[in-house]
Amino acid sequence: MSEFFKNLRARDGYGSETTADAREAAVAAALVLIQAKVSNSPERHAIVQEELGRLSAYADLIQAALKVK
Known part of the structure; x- marks a missing residue:
């Protein structure tokens, strides 16, 4: 499963990521999760x-979980 997520990080280590980059990464992660669920529910x-x-809600949850507190 980790192979699915290896390219989803919006951070490049230089602090140049934007809010849009973070949202894009969260949506990509949510789509991977949806793909896994759909492929396991063919019936x-x-x-x-x-x-x-539910995509936006999933992305919101992922984005919130990644915030540093």
Whole structure:
């Protein structure tokens, strides 16, 4: 599973990442998770639409979890 996530980091180590970069990385991670869920649920035809409807919420959760406190 880690192979799926290896290119999702928005940070380059130089502090040049933007808010848009962070959001793009969070959405990419959410899409990977949705892909995994959909591929494991072939009997549910509506799951793709349902999961894409949750994409923004998933990205929000991922982005919030990555914030340094």
